[in-house]
Amino acid sequence: MKKIAKEILLPISSIFLAFLVGAVIIKVSGRSPFLAYQSLLMGGFGSLGNLAQTCLFSIPLIFTGLSVALAYKCGLFNIGGEGQFLLGGLFAMAAAIYIHAPFIIHFPLCLLCGFAGGAVAGAIPGWLKARYGIHEVINTIMLNWICLNFVTYIVNGPMRSHSGLGTPEPLKTAVPPLIIPDSLIPGNQLNIGFIIAIIFVLLVGFYLSRTVQGYELKAVGLNPMAAEYGGISISKNIFLALCLAGGLSGLGGTFYYLGDLGRIPSTLSFPGYGFEGIAVALVGKLDPLGVFLASLLFGALESGGIFMQLNANVPKDLVTIIQGLVIIFVIAPGLVQSVFNWYRGKKEREGFEYS
């Protein structure tokens, strides 16, 4: 119990510290931190509509966060989330446009294609790492650019629509259905991706902690030599981990392009979710449940940031700053720890004085 509390304490205090530093920045820029954070909170959770928006923003983050966490459990740093996200989105979009089938077949098929697309983008660096030992950080980063340019080419070439906005819209049978009826929260866009994301949180958690395959994967991450000595294949698990990680990111892209945007736009840049996934995974302590909570936090920041701009006149860049600060504090636990130690030390010293 105490261990869990300690695990949670670090992210929470990091978040708190980040907001504190953020407040100073807002104050220095001549705006009101109180009003800013109030509208941030209200924008994130203040109404059912805003809550739905928060959940919608968190869907791609949950998937890319899980992707990074899973790869990390195998000792791999997956920086290719962006490329996997894009390629997954492309595969899913192709299935959504060109395949005609009833919803019950078409939609799952699109998800499968999205997963496969991401998995392909993960498999290439996975194979290079497993077969030739080429470092996955370099491979995944470079593959991001290849994926971006490839998807840009396809979207502006073979899959181009007449509107000039990008690909055509997905067929009705492939669009992720909304969870909450429009009559309840008018204009909400929250789709079934959120529920599927929760299912994947549970699945990945189960896979890592309850299956033999997951155990092998973690063993390779903890100590490859020892794992191999125990009869676990390093290369097989590395390849598998990056395939699965890629697939998860690909699913993120699937829901983003089929649901949120309704097409892949013609002027593409990196969507940013792959990199944010790294942040989410770190803040979530590389644990599926933690990833879920961190994604909700980041989603709330995105959604609340709109209202912070609107009501407190604080640019949305501040959200980026706070996200950055959270990450700094989380990945530099020594920093937070030293604050704690200083506090504890002071208390002890004071106690000494008083005694």
Next chain:
Amino acid sequence: MKKSLLISLLLFSLLISFSGCGRHSAPSSTATSKVPVIGMVLDKGGLGDESFNDSAYRGLKKAEKKFGNKMGVKLLESHSSADYYPNLQALAQSGCSIIFAVGYLMTDAVKQVAPQFPNTKFAIIDGVIPNLPNVASLTFKEQESSFLAGFLAGSMTRTKTVGFIGGEKSWLIKKFEAGYKAGVETANPKVRILVGFTGSFSNPSIGEEMALAQFSEGADIIYHAAGACGIGVIAAAKKKGKGYFAIGVDEDQDGLAPGRVLTSAEKHVNVAVYDTIQSFMKGKFTPGIHKYGLKNGGVGLSPMEYTKKDIPPKVLKLLAVYTKAISAGKIVVPETLSELKKFHPERLSLEKLTKEKSNSKKAKS
């Protein structure tokens, strides 16, 4: 001891934030009163992009200056494509009367949000949404300014070769290409036109490479419609030095390389925004497609601050004549390449014009 310090600190910070709060909530309370509020959603480039986001914001600022207390302003920047929809929705929910969506990438989002708020007006820049009763589409006749740029290039070239570098082969960029070609042809049908596409709007080095290639093929003036790639085109002209020119686009880019940018084919997003706000304030908002061209100041050439002295007066006069003819609808500049094939350049010469003028004067007298 420790606790009291902590509490006093907390109180202090609360005090600071409340004092700040009081100061800042004042203007927002006036904004929520009965005056119409103008909303604007900027695209990913945001403020400071030196291009259409900044230009749209200038238009908004100008309107704010003119109407003062009679209108409020709310501005949202987008960080990703996923922001368009919630941004537009948030502005509409906060009670904006008219909302500008800056950039055609927001077309889908406007199409989805506008029907939810039938009493709110929307205006999209560069996008085309023809059949919603509360949406105005503000488009530009880029072909007209491109025509003038082409005419100038065709008149000024010494090598009888000019270049065009576009970003992507999209309908929007084809408008620039068609207008430019028509302009060059009108100035001098014997001039060769080299055409290239960078396939991107964001990579200056590709633009520079392509421009240097066109220069070495004999071109001495290159017009670009390639966003940030065009920065490279201008850099290439600067590298080649005297005798070589680039022509800028969208904004006045003459100052980027003084003397080496012949002119810039400007697109005045600010004019369209200001114009729309003005007609809205008069209660004359009209949905549907609005076209901003030379006639209503939506497009035009830059003032040519650095190059005007090198351009023969005769060419400048002809430019003015063509500007007038296009504004008056006497010359219809082709919008697409298929229209360009049917385009027969009408060659206006100064002598003929002065004769016509004196004839008409004589006739009047």
